[in-house]
Amino acid sequence: MIIDLTDTSSSKIGATLVQARRRAGSPTTGAVLTLIISTEERHHYDAMKAASRASREHPARIIVVVGRPEVARTRLDAEVRVGDETGPGEVIVLRLYGELSAHADSVVVPLLLPDVPVVTWWPDAGPDVPSNDPLGRFAARRITDAAEYHKPMDKLRARAAGYSPGDTDLAWTxxxxxxxxxxxxxxxxxxxxxxxxxxxxxxxxxxxxxxxxxxxxxxxxxxxxxxxxxxxxxxxxxxxxxxxxxxxxxxxxxxxxxxxxxxxxxxxxxRETAELIAEELRRLDPDDVYAKLLQDVDVPxxxxxxxxxxxxxxxxxxxAKLGEPKPVSTTDSTAGTDVKSADGSPAPRESA
Structure with a gap:
């Protein structure tokens, strides 16, 4: 079931979600967390699909936030998805236009599930300091992917400087x-x-x-x-x-x-992105090994x-204790080398 809402508000989205659950015969939700996805329009569908697959292992309310600051008029559009390919959870797609895109937290906070952890994931380049991002401040875990940036070592260095407990990266996963x-x-x-x-x-x-x-x-x-x-x-x-x-x-x-x-x-x-996200959602405590890795990642x-x-x-x-990734240290001569395609633009990164 997909319900489109145009020029709406967080309260209307919440009411629509409750009605959709009742109509689908599920007046309550068994979600164990809220997964926020902050991404661009071109990446939102693949990210939503991966998160929905991961939610089959970790039932979640998935909130996809797509910012459109280039649009002059401030407006909030939404899609509410319940059932079908969304798995056992729920999906809310928010499109924030104009100045509203700089205040995503004010739209998202009323839609968070009570008394469950919050995880924020940036499928694209993401912020240098995830804990300073409006959607990262209230998250127990913050998932980034340095491989999506054309200079991944630059991203890792920036995240090492601004690390906060709860940060992790799919390059490590x-x-x-x-x-x-x-x-x-x-x-x-x-x-x-x-x-x-x-x-x-x-x-x-x-x-x-x-x-x-x-x-x-x-x-x-x-x-x-x-x-x-x-x-x-x-x-x-x-x-x-x-x-x-x-x-x-x-x-x-x-x-x-x-x-x-x-x-x-x-x-x-x-592994596909859905498997990586599912692995990260198995543990919501700080990854101390990743933290130690960042301390040494740029040492020659x-x-x-x-x-x-x-x-x-x-x-x-x-x-051998797979749930506890182990630390690393230092850099190599090829670190941060840019890969470019035939037209000179940064080539897309692949997973490990």
Whole structure:
């Protein structure tokens, strides 16, 4: 059910939502959180679709905020969606025109569900300091994606300077399967690690962060090699017996190579945005590991670590706890390199 409201108000939207639920036979909602999506018109449909899929695991009221400051006349239009493709939750699409786009919080706050957490997600470049954004101030978690900016390292540096507990980034979330697989390899085949290397698409922030994480957790030199991708294409952990290698050249199937063992294919498909958002919604407490990562993300590889890393065995056991992403440290020579398309404009970023 989709109900369009033109030149409306927050109170009218709330009343319409209650009527729509009753008409659909659901007078109450089982939502466990409110998910606010702050985006541009061109991104709003894909973001809404991804959030609706994630809400099947985490029932939520989804509020999509699309600002149109270039329009002279101040006006609020809305779409109320209940049932069908929206999943078990509800979707409210708000289009804020004119000066109203600078006061999105005044429109959104009356539509928040009472006594449930609020999560704000920016699917595009997003603000440098999410906690200072009008829609980020009252959120328990704030989700950004540095890969959507043409200079992702610039975004990470800005967010490191303005970090607040509750901030996180999908460039970090994309690394969970890689960290899990590498931790499992070290757990099954413990070796003394003397160095590591990460290869991946030039300018990909997840490849950069993975290299930093490995260096801090293993306390060994880590190199970063740029290639055509897609995303991260391989990781090697150097040992006296030979490299432990996890390679994924096609973005679908990876191969795990361990000295003295036959090569093994492993599933390591690049995940869609809905899966990433669903993972982030599983934990609404501050990500302390991401915070520590930001502290060290811009330290050159030539400088020593701020804190000595743990043993390989301890790092493997800690990293295997998938719900608790682990910290990283420092930068590489390819960090922040811009990728441009044939016409000279920034090329779109891919996930890890």
């Amino acid at each position: 994309r690394l969970t399967p890689w960290r899990s697989m590498l931790a499992a390899a070290l757990d099954q085949f413990p070796r003394k690690i003397t160095g590591a290397s990460v290869s991946g698409e030039e300018g990909n922030p997840s490849a950069r962060i993975l290299a930093v994480w490995l260096r801090q957790r293993l306390n060994v030199p880590v190199s970063r090699t740029a290639d055509e991708g897609p995303g991260i294409t391989g990781v090697e952990l150097h040992t006296p017996d030979g490299p432990i290698a996890l390679t994924r050249p096609d973005g679908e199937l990876a191969t795990l190579c361990v000295p003295g063992q036959p090569d093994r294919p492993v599933a390591l498909k690049r 590889f030539t400088e020593p670590l701020k804190v000595a890393g743990p043993t390989v065995e301890k790092a493997a056991k800690e990293a």
